[in-house]
Amino acid sequence: AGWLADETPRLDSSVKGSAFEPTSPRATEPVVGPERTVDGFAKAFLDELNFEAGVALKRSTTTDQYLALARTIRGYLMADWLRTAERRRQNPTKMVGYLSAEYLLGRQMGNSLLATDLGDIAEQAMTSLGLDFNLLRAQEIEPGLGNGGLGRLAACFIDSLASMDVPSIGYGIRYEYGIFRQTFEEGRQVEVPDAWLSLGAPWEFPHPDRAVQVNFGGTTEQYIDGDGRTRPRWLPAWNVQGIPYHYMVPGYQNGVVNTLRLWSARATQEFDLEIFNSGDYAEAVRAQTFAENISKVLYPEDSTPQGRELRLQQQYFFVACSLKDFIDRTLEEDFDLTRLDERIIFQLNDTHPVIAIPEMMRLLMDEHDMEWAAAWEVTSKCFAYTCHTLLPEALEVWPVELMTRLLPRHMEIIYRINEEFLDTVREAFPGDELRVRRMSVIQEHPERAVRMANLATVAGVKVNGVAALHSELLRDKLLPDFAALWPNKFTNVTNGVTPRRFIRLANQQLSTLITDTIGPGWETDLERLRELEPYADDAAFTESFRQVKQANKDRLRSILSQRDGIELPEHAMLDVMVKRLHEYKRQTLKLLHIVSMYDDITSGRVRREDVVPRTFVFGAKAAPGYFMAKEIIFLINSVAKTIAQDPRVTDLMAVAFPANYNVTLANKLIPAADLSEQISLAGKEASGTGNMKFALNGALTIGTDDGANVEIRELVGDENFFLFGMLEPEVAALADRGYTPSSFYESNPALKRAIDLLASGHFTGGDRSLAAPVVDDLLYKDRFMALADFQSYLDAQARVDAAYRDVDGWTRSAVLNVARSGFFSSDRSMRDYLDRIWMPKS
Numbered sequence: 011a012g013w014l015a016d017e018t019p020r021l022d023s024s025v026k027g028s029a030f031e032p033t034s035p036r037a038t039e040p041v042v043g044p045e046r047t048v049d050g051f052a053k054a055f056l057d058e059l060n061f062e063a064g065v066a067l068k069r070s071t072t073t074d075q076y077l078a079l080a081r082t083i084r085g086y087l088m089a090d091w092l093r094t095a096e097r098r099r100q101n102p103t104k105m106v107g108y109l110s111a112e113y114l115l116g117r118q119m120g121n122s123l124l125a126t127d128l129g130d131i132a133e134q135a136m137t138s139l140g141l142d143f144n145l146l147r148a149q150e151i152e153p154g155l156g157n158g159g160l161g162r163l164a165a166c167f168i169d170s171l172a173s174m175d176v177p178s179i180g181y182g183i184r185y186e187y188g189i190f191r192q193t194f195e196e197g198r199q200v201e202v203p204d205a206w207l208s209l210g211a212p213w214e215f216p217h218p219d220r221a222v223q224v225n226f227g228g229t230t231e232q233y234i235d236g237d238g239r240t241r242p243r244w245l246p247a248w249n250v251q252g253i254p255y256h257y258m259v260p261g262y263q264n265g266v267v268n269t270l271r272l273w274s275a276r277a278t279q280e281f282d283l284e285i286f287n288s289g290d291y292a293e294a295v296r297a298q299t300f301a302e303n304i305s306k307v308l309y310p311e312d313s314t315p316q317g318r319e320l321r322l323q324q325q326y327f328f329v330a331c332s333l334k335d336f337i338d339r340t341l342e343e344d345f346d347l348t349r350l351d352e353r354i355i356f357q358l359n360d361t362h363p364v365i366a367i368p369e370m371m372r373l374l375m376d377e378h379d380m381e382w383a384a385a386w387e388v389t390s391k392c393f394a395y396t397c398h399t400l401l402p403e404a405l406e407v408w409p410v411e412l413m414t415r416l417l418p419r420h421m422e423i424i425y426r427i428n429e430e431f432l433d434t435v436r437e438a439f440p441g442d443e444l445r446v447r448r449m450s451v452i453q454e455h456p457e458r459a460v461r462m463a464n465l466a467t468v469a470g471v472k473v474n475g476v477a478a479l480h481s482e483l484l485r486d487k488l489l490p491d492f493a494a495l496w497p498n499k500f501t502n503v504t505n506g507v508t509p510r511r512f513i514r515l516a517n518q519q520l521s522t523l524i525t526d527t528i529g530p531g532w533e534t535d536l537e538r539l540r541e542l543e544p545y546a547d548d549a550a551f552t553e554s555f556r557q558v559k560q561a562n563k564d565r566l567r568s569i570l571s572q573r574d575g576i577e578l579p580e581h582a583m584l585d586v587m588v589k590r591l592h593e594y595k596r597q598t599l600k601l602l603h604i605v606s607m608y609d610d611i612t613s614g615r616v617r618r619e620d621v622v623p624r625t626f627v628f629g630a631k632a633a634p635g636y637f638m639a640k641e642i643i644f645l646i647n648s649v650a651k652t653i654a655q656d657p658r659v660t661d662l663m664a665v666a667f668p669a670n671y672n673v674t675l676a677n678k679l680i681p682a683a684d685l686s687e688q689i690s691l692a693g694k695e696a697s698g699t700g701n702m703k704f705a706l707n708g709a710l711t712i713g714t715d716d717g718a719n720v721e722i723r724e725l726v727g728d729e730n731f732f733l734f735g736m737l738e739p740e741v742a743a744l745a746d747r748g749y750t751p752s753s754f755y756e757s758n759p760a761l762k763r764a765i766d767l768l769a770s771g772h773f774t775g776g777d778r779s780l781a782a783p784v785v786d787d788l789l790y791k792d793r794f795m796a797l798a799d800f801q802s803y804l805d806a807q808a809r810v811d812a813a814y815r816d817v818d819g820w821t822r823s824a825v826l827n828v829a830r831s832g833f834f835s836s837d838r839s840m841r842d843y844l845d846r847i848w849m850p851k852s
C-alpha cells in the first residue's frame with residue numbers, strides 16, 4: 011500500500027498554467043485504502059460484496075457485483091478525496107462555487123477508473139474472479155440530472171476544475187428522477203420515468219446529519235431588535251430540509267478529488283409532527299410527499315423554461331441550502347463576512363440559480379446582522395452570471411404574485427435592489443424613462459414579473475456568453491442597455507468539453523494513436539494536439555487514423571444492432587445529428603435533405619453510381635410538452651422506416667434514430683461519425699458543445715455561422731469545414747423585411763419536390779394528415795427559416811459528397827480537425843473563467 015503512505019499529491023500531470031499552485035498536503039490522519047494490485051483489488055471487491063452487501067460471490071447477481079465493483083473503485087479515490095479536502099481546509103483560498111440546476115454527469119465508473127488509472131487492474135481482478143468486467147460496467151445507469159448542453163457543460167467544467175486542482179465545489183439538486191428515458195411507440199416518443207436510483211446508488215454519500223432547513227411562504231414584518239433598530243424579518247409558513255449528497259469529482263490522475271454536493275428535499279420533523287399530533291395521519295403523509303416533491307424530478311424542458319411554482323421552489327431550495335452550507339460549514343466560524351468575496355465566487359449557470367442573489371442579501375442582513383449597504387457591497391462581488399441562450403422566450407421571469415407568495419422577503423429585497431439600480435440608470439441617462447422601463451428588474455407587461463437575467467446582470471461582477479458570437483449578440487442585442495451602462499461587465503468565455511471523457515474514454519483507439527504519435531500528456535494540455543498537424547500528410551498515420559474511424563463505426567454498428575435492433579450498412583458515410591429536438595436546431599432541415607436525396611434516387615434524377623452512400627443517425631429527446639418537436643420525431647421515424655423498406659434505396663441510404671440519446675450513447679456515436687450536423691439558424695444556438703466533441707474526434711462539420719461553429723471554422727480552416735446558410739445579420743434583415751417561407755417553396759423545384767413528397771403521405775402510410783403539422787408549419791410559419799437556407803444546405807451537402815469521394819483529402823481534413831481543436835478543451839474554458847471572471851489579475 012505504498013501509495014497510501016505517499017503524502018505528496020500527484021500533481022505532475024495537472025493542467026499546465028493552473029492558477030493554483032498546489033500547497034503541501036497535511037493529511038492529519040493517513041487513510042488506508044486497498045492495494046493497487048490485482049489481488050488487492052479482488053480482495054477489496056470481495057470485502058464489499060461479502061461484508062458490506064452481505065452477499066456471497068457464488069450467489070451474487072450482476073447488480074450485486076456491479077455495486078460492489080463501484081464501491082471498490084470509489085474506495086481507491088477516498089484517500090485522495092479526504093486529502094484534497096484537508097489540504098483545502100488547511101490553506102483556505104478563494105473558491106469557485108458552481109451553482110447549477112443541472113449536471114448531466116454520464117456514467118461514473120469509466121471516468122473513475124480513468125482518473126485512478128485502475129482500468130487494467132480492475133479488469134484483471136474481475137477476470138480472476140470469473141466475472142465479465144464489461145458486463146458489469148454496462149449495468150450502470152447514468153445519472154441524467156440534466157437536459158442537454160447546459161447540464162453537460164456543468165459536468166465538463168467540474169471535471170476540469172478537479173483536473174486543474176482549482177478549489178471549487180459544485181452545488182445542485184439530487185433529482186430522484188432525472189431526464190426521462192425515451193422510447194418510441196409507432197414512431198412516437200413515449201417518456202418513461204428514469205429510476206436511476208432503483209438499483210442502489212454506489213457513487214453517492216448521503217449526509218442526513220448535515221441537513222439544512224429551507225423556509226417558504228408566509229409574510230414579513232418589522233420588529234425592533236436588541237439595539238432598538240427597526241428591522242424586517244421573515245415569518246415563513248412552511249419549511250423543508252435539504253439533505254446533502256456528496257459525489258466525488260476526481261481529477262485526471264493528479265491525486266485531486268473535488269466534491270459535487272447535491273441536495274435532496276425531506277419533510278422536516280416539525281412539519282409533519284405537528285400534523286401527526288393533530289391526529290391526521292393521512293395529511294401528515296401527504297405533507298411529507300409535498301416536501302419531497304421538491305427534488306423529485308428534473309424539469310425536462312430545455313432552453314424554454316416552464317414557469318411553474320415547483321420549479322421556483324427547486325431553484326430556491328438548492329440555492330438556499332448551498333449558500334448556507336458555504337457560509338456555515340465551509341468558512342471558518344468567525345470569518346468576517348464583509349470579506350466574503352475573498353473566499354468565494356459563485357458562478358450562476360444561467361438564470362436558474364439567480365434567486366441566490368436576494369438570498370445572500372437576506373442571509374447577510376437578517377441572519378448575520380449586516381446593514382443593507384455593506385451587504386450589497388459584498389454580495390455584488392460574489393456572483394457572476396453565464397447566459398446560455400438568446401431566444402427571448404427562454405429568459406426566465408417569475409410573476410411577482412408567485413414570488414411574493416413563495417418568497418416574500420426576497421421580493422422585498424428585489425424591489426430595493428431594483429430601486430437603487432434604477433436610480434443609477436436615471437443618473438446615467440436623465441429623462442430616459444423608456445430605458446428605465448426596459449432595464450427594470452420588474453417587467454410590467456404582460457404581467458408584473460421579475461426578470462431574472464436583469465437581476466443577475468445588476469448584481470453580477472461579470473456577465474458572459476458562451477461563444478464569441480453569442481457574447482457579442484448578448485451584449486449588443488439582448489442586453490444593450492446594460493452594456494451601455496456597464497461596458498466592462500460583459501465578457502465571453504467560449505464553452506469547452508472535457509477531453510478525458512470525450513476523447514480518452516470515448517475514443518480509446520484514437521487516444522492510443524495520438525499518444526503513440528505525440529507522446530502522453532495531451533489529455534491535460536489539449537493544445538498539444540497541434541503536434542499532429544504534420545501527420546495529416548503522413549501515409550502511415552492517416553492509414554491508422556482511418557482504421558480507428560472504421561473500428562469505431564464497426565463498434566457503433568454492433569451496439570445499435572444489440573441495443574436497438576438497428577442494422578446499418580457497413581460502408582457508408584456516417585452523417586450524425588444528435589442534440590435536443592428543438593425547432594431552432596432545425597432537424598427538419600436535415601430531414602428535407604434526406605427526403606430530397608431519396609427523391610433524387612427514386613425518380614432517377616441522379617445516377618446511382620454518382621450517389622455517395624450515407625447513413626444518417628439522429629439522436630434527440632423532445633420536451634414532453636413540446637408538440638411540434640414530438641411531431642418532428644414522428645416524421646423522422648416515419649421517413650426512416652419508409653427508406654428501410656424501399657429496395658430502390660437501401661443500398662444507398664439508411665436512417666437510424668436510436669431512442670434515448672444520452673451521454674452514454676454519445677460516447678459511442680461521436681467517435682464513429684464522419685459528418686457532424688450543426689445546422690441551427692444563425693444567431694440562435696448560443697454555442698453548441700456537441701460540435702466540439704465531433705471535431706475533436708475527427709468528424710468534419712457541416713454548419714451555419716452560429717455559436718461555436720464560428721470559432722471551430724476559424725481554427726480548423728475554411729477548407730476543412732462546410733459552411734452554409736445565412737449569416738446572422740442576413741437573418742435579422744430577412745426577419746425585418748418579413749419572411750414568407752412559401753415563396754422559397756414556390757421558387758425552388760428541389761425544395762418543392764421534397765416538401766410535396768413529405769406532404770403526400772408517402773412516408774406516413776398514405777395518411778397526409780400525419781405529416782401535416784410539420785409540413786404546414788414549414789410552409790406557413792417556419793420561424794427558424796429552414797426553407798430559406800435549404801438550397802445553400804443542399805449545395806454544401808454536394809460539396810460534402812465530393813470531398814468524401816477523395817479519401818485522402820477527407821482524412822487529411824479530419825486529422826486537421828483533431829489537431830486544431832485543442833482550444834475546445836474545458837480546461838481552457840476554466841482558465842478563461844479564472845482569468846476573466848473568478849480571479850482576474852488586475
Ligand code: C3B
Nearest residue numbers: 159160313398476695696697698699
Ligand atoms: C444550451 C445552449 O442551447 C447551447 O447552445 C450551449 O452550448 C449550452 O447551453 C451550454 O452553454 N442551453 C441549454 O442546454 N439549456 C438552456 N436552458 C439554455 C441553453
